[in-house]
Amino acid sequence: MTERHLVALPPERPRDPSEAATRVVEDVLADLDGAHRGVVVDSPPGAGKSTLVVRAAAHLAAAGERLMIVAQTNEQVDDLIDRIAGRHPEVTLGRLSASGYVPSERVLAHPAVRVAQKADDLAEHTVVIATGAKWATLAEGSWPWAIVDEAYQMRSDLLLRIAGRFERALFVGDPGQLDPFSTVEVERWAGLSWDPMRSAVSVLLAHNPELPVHRLPVSWRLPASAAPVVSDAFYPFTGFRAGTREGERRLEFQARGMGTTYDLALEEAAATGWALYELPARHTLRTDAEAVRATAALAVRLLQRGPVAHSEQGSAPVGADRVAIGAAHRDQVTAIRAALGPHGAGITVDTANRLQGREYDVTVVLHPLSGRRDATAFHLESGRLCVLASRHRHACVVVARAGIPELLDAHPSTEPVRLGVPVKFPDGWEANQSVLAHLARHRVQAD
Amino acid sequence: MSVLSSLARLRAASTGAAEPLATVRHCHLVDAPLVLVPLKLSGEAAAPLAVMLGAAPDDATLLVVPQPRNRDLRFAFAADLAKLVLNHIETSHGSVEELPPGKEGEERIRYGNAPQLLVPNRGGVAFLRLLGRSTRFRGTEGPYAVDPAVPVLGRWLTWFAERHDHPGSSLLHAMTELLRLHWATGQSSLEDGNLAALLGWIDPPDGLDGPSAAARAEDPVACPPAGPTTDPSFDNEVLAPAIAAYHESHGDPRALERLRAAVHGQVAPTWELMWRAVGVLRALPEGASVPGRWERDRDAFTYYHQTFGEAYPQARRDPPVRAARRLHDLERAQDAYDAQRAFDDPLVMAEHRLSGQAFGGLVTECEPDRLDETGKRPKLRPLLRIGTEDPVRLDPGTVVCNAARPALKGRIVEFDGGGVLLELTGGMGRRLTAEPGTVPGVGERVCFTSLSEGSWGAARFPDREDTPWTHGGPPAEYVPTDEDAEEDWS
């Protein structure tokens, strides 16, 4: 999780979430027409980041500006292409990619989008999109504008390599997600304002403190049951609210339960938006078979119950493609995938890292601290839990062994402190406590 | 830490002897490394108290600062140290190898050898780094002039410390790190920081086992700490009176000799340990990619040595482009080093097999002549089924290579309970039949892994003067100032 900067609150906050969000977007677009060299937009989970990127791209394109878009993964690039091409067919769009890239169906669906390996081939295109890694291979070329998506997940050393390609830029991202990391010792640069390990936004603002920073104030993804929980735990100084009211989203099951603890947990989640499926306290391996089994079984049971999601977008059955399972470690993901079996086909299972930016109706989460005897910095990283607890539109079921509060209480607080490094908020330890305190009210104990 | 190395620790704890974590040596060892055992004055950042150094066990030189708070004595020490270290550097580069000319036709050479520095522990590396930092900016003229060798030493020490950060480099090693890379003890990693205790588990003195040798090592009287921090009781009971006596005697040689003898007693045991550790490491056969990495070290040394005269002392902190470039180099080196160690050493590869990133077993089925004829042209795509008990965690489609011959590449087709089906894609020659011996036959024991050595390409970075506005724009070029040269060292 990245350090926070202060965001000036608008003088008066419109009560209607839609109006509040619209106002921020208008402010952002107005800033793009201004003289700022850069504009930053903080976007909490599901606050319409992609929509903003699409609008800003169209806005700049309409003003006759050539524009480059930087995303972090090929997946994200393809998502953006699909959205921009779908909504603004008039914009000429090019995708810059590495030689091994095979266009996805989402890209092939828009035959007007040109895929090329060399920037020269896209010189005539108004908007060119690529991953940060691809942009960094370019030695020349310059665009008047750039939009940098997921800018908090981008390491500042990558920004350094591509910043020469644009004159002005809009940086959009979620400050609450996972911090960039490295496999080597990085202490050498601690405290430097250009520390390559800091996020792109952090370094940008350290050197350009006068740039305007906006914050999207409404999460359209998170339901009213989740927005305050996630906001309080992970965005203590820059809160946001839900776009929908209590009761506006409902999850119903077409099939009746059989009174098993799985059913009880799912019913609790459907009724309140949260459930904690608690297994007996025990120290285990990471791939705790019982917890893995429960996680997979809850997801399968959910599908068997014929869930239907009612929301402001209407009513629709929740299929496997709208369900995700999240875990901290890759070996847990592998074990859960294996445990899902044929009834769970189509359910997404992934680590927090890979679930960043994704959205589902229902999620089942294997708590990172489940079964641990000691918490490590990895397990406590607040961004990890934040990603896992903020992917859902309707409900989130957390699977954990009992005893996590005790584990947190026993956690030795001896983290080294480096001079000049801004303090990170929230502290992972506190964020974990906060989420657990909430989950405790939605506890269903396994038999 | 993996379960595999945890298991090694458990076994060591139960048998009382260290367990191997490697079957080959993963570092280069030169014939005559320069061993340094430095001590600093407690409570100071980098005030040297003494260093014992030399390139052979029976050729130790002890340098002592008789009054560590005296600035002149400190710089005299630095000058003495500089002469010894610089002499070692100059006499260590061996023959000059001519390389094919570079892209722009420039001449390229590589020294046949390079100096290697060994210190007892990470603290020793940190001390050399700080000593380098405190001496490299010194002026050799003007009011605070020091011996010309002093700033040269500072730059070399800084350079060695930076190479130490470089994964896989062998130019400067901390002995505890080297030993821990090759053995697991029955104590915690914290206790492994004590060289005497660590070596006690690996190669205990006669009549002792690991735990008793380690217990002895924790007694500062029997086993003085390996520095650079000294034992507080030694400071209070021996060193302080000896320094005071020297001070009061106004430089009496007998007082100096008593002081040197006291310090000698503190460093000599560590000196012995260092050379014993060198012997223990030398007994291991060298890993296959060690010479390649040492060649990179020699390249780095050649370059720095050749360009020394044109360069300024290293800046205090990395400017933006330098920082980003260095991070990239380190990550790339780390990636290659991790892969090379696994390819060189079945015991390291076992870690990857346990974590599911590699698998080993016997070839149970083999279709060496299979062709893929779906494309325009047929391609040689032999199929291989490998029976394995390993907990494979590689998804179908993952590219893997053969641990014994990484050029042999393949793609995972499927994995079920007892075996992996592989489609081989490269490393079998250019024809439609595989070169003899390239495709493993039925009954052969093989190991495949998703690790690869060259997964990180070189990266492009802006020039310093093109540092972008996002990073504060181009930094002022670093030019050493008088202020740097006059920095207090008190």
Place this chain on the structure above:
Amino acid sequence: MTETAPDLDRLRGDAPPRNHDARTIAALTANPGCARRGLMDAAGVDKDAVARHLGFPAPFGQSQFAITRGNAFEAQVKADGCAELLTLLRERLGLDVAEVAYDDLEVVAGNEGRELRHTRTRRLLARALETGEGTLFDHPLLRLEIAGRLAYLEPDVIAFQVRGRLHVIEIKSFAVVDGQAEPEQVAAAARQSAVYVLALRRLAAELGHDPGRVSHEVFLVCPENFSNRPTATPLDVRPQLAVLERQLARLTRVDAILEALPGDLVFEPGDALAESVRAVEARYAPECMAGCEMALFCRDEARACGATGALGRSIRDDLGGVDTIATALALADGSLHPSDDLAETAAQLRAAARLRDEALLAARGGAA
């Protein structure tokens, strides 16, 4: 005072309570899961004396060179009414310190009584908070309630008032080289400073002021590079404050630990001391060696029963629920049939053992 105090008092026998200082209070957060340490600290037991008596003296000697250096540096920073310090605050941190008053609260008219000194600290700080009078308050004597007992804190710090806020200034003699210092030392300083900030905040609240007027921003004064020249660095201690507040609130759990112990338990020198100490469960980890006087005793105990935790926290965690080395090895070689709980750990250990042995055999040229 709460009711816990007398119960805790009896644990010391006739010995007087050991005074808490910021270091011991900060240490409460270092291994909060350890009941042994928690109880001994809460009762004010002299752990150093207990460890010595048990034959495991704590190896926390201090070199006179370090002490001399620390004292000399502090004296230099504070010389002439903190002249050097003020220059630093003004020039390095750009603070607008207009008028300067320096109050040393260490000596109160020849009477060194703690209550009296605390009263004077209260009075001066009350005045400062009300009227803005005073700039530097050296050696304030603060109080903090620890497990129902009021502990006096003798901070070697200065409370500094600027712009209506109080800041803690902590002088440390470790060097800041090119803007960087040893992260462990900075962390220790941050934890200690957090104790002072908390005590000052409680005092402000008692005096009817907003505790927020005591800043979470501490100024750390250290020697710069290799010189004796001081440099000041702001340090945000909010994370340390949060942990400290939570751990202090938790100390009341000592009641529960106490309840489960025999009524005549006492940590007095004598033959029964070791037994008394063992009666309270420890949670030893190698990190204890860095800060707890009891560490060598606990390590010996952990090793004697073959605890996996003695090899490190991560090892214990890697082994799932297996607490002893012997069990883990028996599971690894298959001589122990695992309970359902341990089936996975056993499978993992057996796989590790197989792979290890196979690799070692291959290296010896055994298996082809």
